[in-house]
Amino acid sequence: MSADATHPSPSAAPFADVEHVPGAKKPDPILVADGVHRAFGGMVAVDVDHLEVQRGAITALIGPNGAGKTTLFNLLTGFDKPDRGAWSFDGKPLAGVAAGNVAKAGMVRTFQLTKALSRMTVIDNMRLGAPDQPGENLLAALVPPLWRGREAEITAQADALLERFKLDTKRQDFAGSLSGGQRKLLEMARALMNGPSMIMLDEPMAGVNPALTQSLLGHIQSLRDEGTTVLFVEHDMHMVRHISDWVVVMAEGRIVAEGPPGEVMRDQAVIDAYLGAHHDTDLGDDALLSDEVAERLEAEADAEQADRDAKHEGGGR
């Protein structure tokens, strides 16, 4: 796997001694979750025994649709309540803490379906992300001198971020007039206004055009290089392989594998549960469309199925 060889590894160094098993201990975890369980009726959406997220690294959370990735995000950030379980962030227990306070503690998330505040300008979206604005108090709001100074700081910070995310030309536009990809960028930039120590991105690449993807990847990596911990959910394996230092795989609510990206993607359990045997094949390759290839793949699938059936029967006896 060539991606491995080119992978910048200084950030992967902390993982040198980490076991490649689900729930592995990390040298310096920023987020530790234990026994987090969430069921919707009879359907168990999340059942995570133990999860640690290494500080200052990019961790990818992957898994098939319905694996419970977003539900886990919701639980950890206070947007949903688990049936049981505990987790701590930076040493502080966060179970049962309201979403607003989770963000204040330094763990900020974005959403799979972007939540741009449509009828507010881009710059106001950004300003809203900033913490410690005294003018957000009802009484202080009436006395501008109390908050003008902080407002100027916030605006400067927002403008710098907008420039970095190439949104500075849209400064005064309503967020609702941005394209889907620009909204993703805006949401990420807005989350950064909080100066979070950990940012959780739910499918940051979904619906973003390839050119923008490249710059988003750059942004995420530079975040990590500045010391922010990144945890993201993503289906785009190229991206996962390209930027993540560590990969956690979920299936049916559980963590089924952990490891560095290259190795996890060779893990038989992960291939079976999620990736499929041909995850490395470029689907855009026209050669795949020929009858010959189709027949070969079909035969292969049949063989796999037969193999599985045989194993199943063997296990049954």
Place this chain on the structure above:
Amino acid sequence: MDWTRILANVVGEFFSPITAAYAIAAIGLNVHFGLTGLLNMGQAGFMLIGAYGFAITTLAGHSALTGLLVGLAASVVFALLLGMPTLRLRGDYLAIVTIAAAEIVRLVGRSTSMTWLTGGNAGIAGDGFKDAFHATCLLPEGNSTILFWTYSNCYSNSWWLRIVGWLAVALFCLLVWRLMNSPWGRVLKGIREDEDAVRSLGKSVYSYKMQSLILGGALGAIGGIFFSLPQAVQADSMGRPTTFFVWTLLLLGGAATVFGPVLGSMLLWAVLMLVKSVMRDVIPSTVLNTEQIEMFSFIIVGLTLMLLVIFRPQGILGDKKELAINVR
């Protein structure tokens, strides 16, 4: 047709105390709906609570200021009671609870068992509770005529009430303008757009929604006090239709704007007066009597408003660009 009289009537509506009262109540609703996206369908309940608080306190011999404070305090308690169970839920629930709560206030207020306090069905007649407000009057006794309009200086539907009422409108416009353009107002607007997003940015959404509900409700209570001062406190005069008038004129003027509620109130009542006055002169009483004309003019105004909301849903002062964005 006596155009001078009709015009005097119509223009008189522009600065009548009732217009001011509706404007203030609508400014409150604008804080709820325009700024925060809260669907308060019971603004009349807040108005009635404020009016009762003021009238009962001043009847007991206290000053107008004490009456105002009691009315405000009562509306704050009412807002807390309504908000605590509903503000954690999605918007529609608040709408249901507020309309029901406003009806409860009205029905309890008019019930026979409450006659000792609220005057029951008959309400609290003007003579008693207005004295405290008259006592604040800085104008000399007597009547004054300015152009076409003659009113008492201090008593009941007076010049003094107009002065105080419209000063209050101006003050509350200033207040809302200040708040709308502050970081506090920005958080509220964010909540209006998407409260989960605001939550994810580290704000306590529940607390902001509660503040908004209380502030808007308190403005509603003050509106209710001005509404009762030229007439009487009568539960049925502040029922569901009142809530819908407040909504109508807010949407007419333009929600989420500073002057929308004021312009909406002035226009709605002036146009209604124009339609009524003209019809009274034009239509013989054998075809439509006065009461029927009253109803008919509401129908015409209602129809006009429907057209307006269909073709200009952002209201008169609303921002077209803002509306072009399809929200969800």
